[in-house]
Amino acid sequence: MTVFILVAGAFTGPHVWRDTAARLTAEGAEVHTVALTGLGRPLADGGGAVDLETHIADVIAVIDAAAEPGRGIVLVGHDYGIHPVLGAADRRARSIARIVYLDSGMPQNGVPAVAAVPDQLLREEVAERATGSGDGVPGGELPPPARDEWPRWGSTAGLSEAALDGLTALAAPQPLGTLLQPLRLTGAVAEVPATGVLCTANGPGVEMLQMMVDVGTPALRALAEARVTFFELPTGHWPMLSCPEALAATLTEAASGGGHLLTPPDAGRTPAHLRPFLLDVPERPRERTGNTDLHLPDGPGPHPAVVFVHGGPVPAEARPTPRDWPTLTGYARQVAGQGAVGVTLDHRLHAVTDYEQAAADVADAVERVRADPRVDADRVALWFFSGGGPITAEWLADPPVWLRCVAANYPILAPLPGWGLTGSRFHPVRALSRAGDLPVVLVRAGRESAEIAATVEEFVTEAARCGANLEIIDVPEGRHGFETLDPTEGAREAVHRAVGAVLARLKG
Template sequence: MTVFILVAGAFTGPYVWRDTAARLTAEGAEVRTVALTGLGGGPGGPAGAVDLETHIADVLAVIDSVAAEPGREIVLVGHDYGIHPVYGAADRRAGVIARIVHLDAGMVQDGVPALAAVPDRLLREEAAELAVVSGGGGAGGELPPPTREAWSRWGSTADLTEAALEGLTALAAPQPLGTLLQPLRLTGAVAAVPVTGVLCTGNGPGVEMLQIMVDVGDPALRALADAGVAFLELPTGHWPMLSRPTELAKALTEAASGGGRRLTPPGAAHRPAHLRPFLLDVPERPRERTGNTDLHLPDGPGPHPAVVFVHGGPVPAGARPTPRDWPTLTGYARLVAGEGAVGVTLDHRLHAVTEYGQAAADVARAVERVRADPRVDADRVALWFFSGGGPIMADWLTQPPPWLRCVAANYPILAPLPSWGLADSRFHPVRALSDAGDLPLVLVRAGRESAEIAATVEEFVAEAARRAVDVEIVDVPEGRHGFETLDPTDAAREAVRRAVAAVLARLSG
C-alpha cells in the first residue's frame, strides 16, 4: 500500500490537507499528516527552542511508525517550507522512502537554511531582524503569521475562495524562527531517492518554461534534467490543497507511480528551442559590434530610426551564445534593418531576478550609445522587450522621453511574478502605466502562454484600457512563449510581420 506522508508549509498544519487526504484515502491510499512542533496545534502552539532539527524529528517519527508495518511504500510530500524537514528526514531514512514530492516547493541544498528560499526580500530581512532580537539564532523567536492581505507575499493566492483565505488566516500559527534559520544538513544519502516536482503554474513556471531555462544553461535545472526528475503541473496558486484538492490528489497519485514529464538535458540530440531557426528567412545585414551592443544596419548613410531589442531572462552568465546572437533577436533585427531601421541587439546582465537594476542600467547605457551613433536618428527610437525583459519596460513607461516613439513587447512578464518576491519593486510595468502618457505600445500575446505570465499580461491590458493607453495587440493564438522558434506557422509569421509594421509605422513620423 502507498502511504503518503504530508508535510505542510510555513504557518500551517495538518488541517490544510483535510480534503486532499480524504480523496487519497478514497482512492485506496493511506495518508499520514505531520503535526510539526509549534505549528500542528494552530494558534498558540509552543515555539520554545524549536528549530529545523525539531521538525525533522517530527517527520522521522511518522516515517518510523509507518516503516514498522510491512508492505508500506512511503511517499514523502513537502509543501513550501515543508520540503526542508522532508529532505532532512529522507536523508536519514533513504532506504525506506519510495519517493519525495516537492509540492510547489523550491530546491534544497546542504548547509542552506529555509529562509534563503523565502521569495520576498523584505520578509527575509524581517526574519533576520527578529532573529537578532531573539538572540542571534532565533531560539525562542517567532515570525508572526501573515495577515489576510499578506499571504500573497508567500505565494500566489490564485483560486483560493474567500472562505479558504479566511480559514487559512484564522488557523495560521507563528513560525518558529529556528526552523527558518538553522541550516539543513544532508549526508547525500537522499540523492538516491526518486523525486517528483508538482508545479503550481499560477505561482511559478511550468515544465515548458523550465525546459527553456535548462536550454539557456541554468545549472540547477540542468542538474534536475540530468537526474531525471519528473514534473507534473497544476493550474492554480501556491495552496493547491485548498484550491484544487481533487486535482492535487490525482497528481500525487500519479507522482507516486513515477509519472510526469522529464526535462531534456542539453546535448547533441536536443536542439534548444531558443537556438532553432527564426520563423522567417531574413537576409543577412551588415553588422557592427561595440561593447555589449550590435547594430544591424540598413542601406544608406542615414540617419535611420532604430529599434532596440531587449532580451529576456534570467540568463546564466556563462550561457553561450549570448542573447544578442540568438536567432529570434537577430531575426527581428535583420527584419527591421531590411525595412530601413537600425536593428539593435544587446546583452544585459539579468542573471537572476534580483538583478533587474543592473540589467536596466545596461539597457539604458546601450540606448544612449545607439542614439549617439551618427547613423541613428536620435529622435526616433523604439524599444522592444521579450519575456523576462518585460519588467525593464517600467523604467521607460515612467515619463517616457520624447524621442521614444514606441515600446513593444513579445510574450512579456508585465508584473513581478509571485515566486520572485519583488512585489514592491520599481520593475512593475502595470503600475508604470499611470505615467506612460500617450506613448504608443505594441503587445504581442502568445495564446498558449503559461498561466503565471498570462495573468500579468491580462492585468496590464485591463489597466491600459482603464487609463486609455494606446496599445495595439497582436495575438498569436496557437503560439507558445518563444513562438518565433517554437511555432513557425503561417499565422505566427503573419503576426511577426504585423508587429514589425506596427512598430515601424510609429517611427515613420
C-alpha cells in the first residue's frame, strides 16, 4: 500500500488537502495530512518558540507512526512544506520511497526557508519582525496574507473566488523561527527518489527546466539524474485547491515512478540553445572588446546598429557565453549583411536578483557602441530575448532620441510570480505608456509557456489601451527559443519579417 504524507506550505494546514486526500483515499491509498505546530496544531503548554526543527519533528512523528514493512511512504511538500519534509526525510531516509516537491524550491543544507521567499520586501519584513528568545530560537509571527496579497507568495491562477476566500479565512500566522532557522541535512536524503510537480502558471515547465539544465545552472544539474522525474500542472501555486483531482492523479503516478526525465547536459546531444540558427547566414568580420562583439557590415560607415540583449538568468559558469550562442550571432550576422552593425554582448544576469547589474551592463555597452566611429550614434535599436525582456522597461519608460526601435523575441514582459520583483522598475507593462511613439516589434511564440505568455498578453492589452506603436510578428508553431528549436519555413519567414521591421525603423 502507498502511504501519502502531505505537508502544506506557509500559513496553511491540513484543511487545504481535503479534496486531494479524499481522492487519494478513494483510489486505495492511505493518506496523512500533517498538522504542523502553530499551523493547525496548537502550541504545547509552556513550549518555547516554534522553529523549523519543531516542524521536522512533527513530520517525523507521522512517518514513524505510518512506517511498516511493505508500505511505500511518499512525502509531499508544498511551498514551505518542503523544508520540514526534507529535514524529516534526511533522518528517516530508509523509510521513504519518494519525495514530491510540489511547486516548491530546492532547499539546500544550511539555508533557511526565508531565502526561498520570492518577494524581497517580504524577506525584509520577516527579518524585522523576528524577536529573540532565551533558547536562541527567533520568536514572533508573520501575519497571514490579506485576500489580495496572496499573489506575492505565488500565482493564484485557477483559484475560484470561493477557494481564495477559504484560503484567506483559514490562514494562520507563520512562526518566524520556521522561516529563519537554517535547514540541516546530512546528505542521506539525496539518495531518496524525487519527483517535481511544476505548476506552469507559477513557474517554468519541463521544457524550460531542460533549457536551464542545458545552459549549465550548477544547482539544477542533479535534476537530470535518473531518480528524478517531473510532472506539469497547468495551474497556479495552490493545485490542491484549484485542481485537486488532477493533483491526486499526478501524485498517484509519481508514487509509481512515473513522470518525465530530463536529459543530462553531457548526454551526447546538442543543447537547444547551441543548435544551429535556422537561417544560413554568412559570417561577417567580428571585433571583440570586453563584453561586447561588433559584427560589421561592408563599408566604413557610420552604420546604424542593432544591439542584441540575451535572456537569462544564465549561470556565470556557462560556456560558451551568450554572445557566442547561435541565435545571437545569427541575428547579428543577418543585420550586418543588410548594412547595420550587429552587436552581441554578455551581461551579468546570473539570478533574478541581478536585473540592476544586468541593466547597467547593457547601458554601458550601448554607450560604447554609440561612441564607435563606425556606428551612427543617432540610429540604434535594442533587441531583447526571453528573460532579458524586463530590461526593456528601462528604455520604454524614457526612450532617448537616438533609440529608433525596441524589439523583443518571446520576452518576459512583467516579473513572474516567483521572482519577487512586482514592485521593481523592471516591469515593461507599466513602462509602456511612457514610450510615446517609440516603435516596438514583438515576436510572439505561439507555443510559449503559460507563465510567460500571460505577461505578453498583458503587454499587448496595455499597448492597445495606451496606443503604443506596437507591431506583432507571430510564430504560431514556434516555441521559446524557436530560432534553434523550430527551423520551419514559418519561423524563417518570421525572422526575415522581424529583421526587416527593425531595419526599416533604423533606416527610415
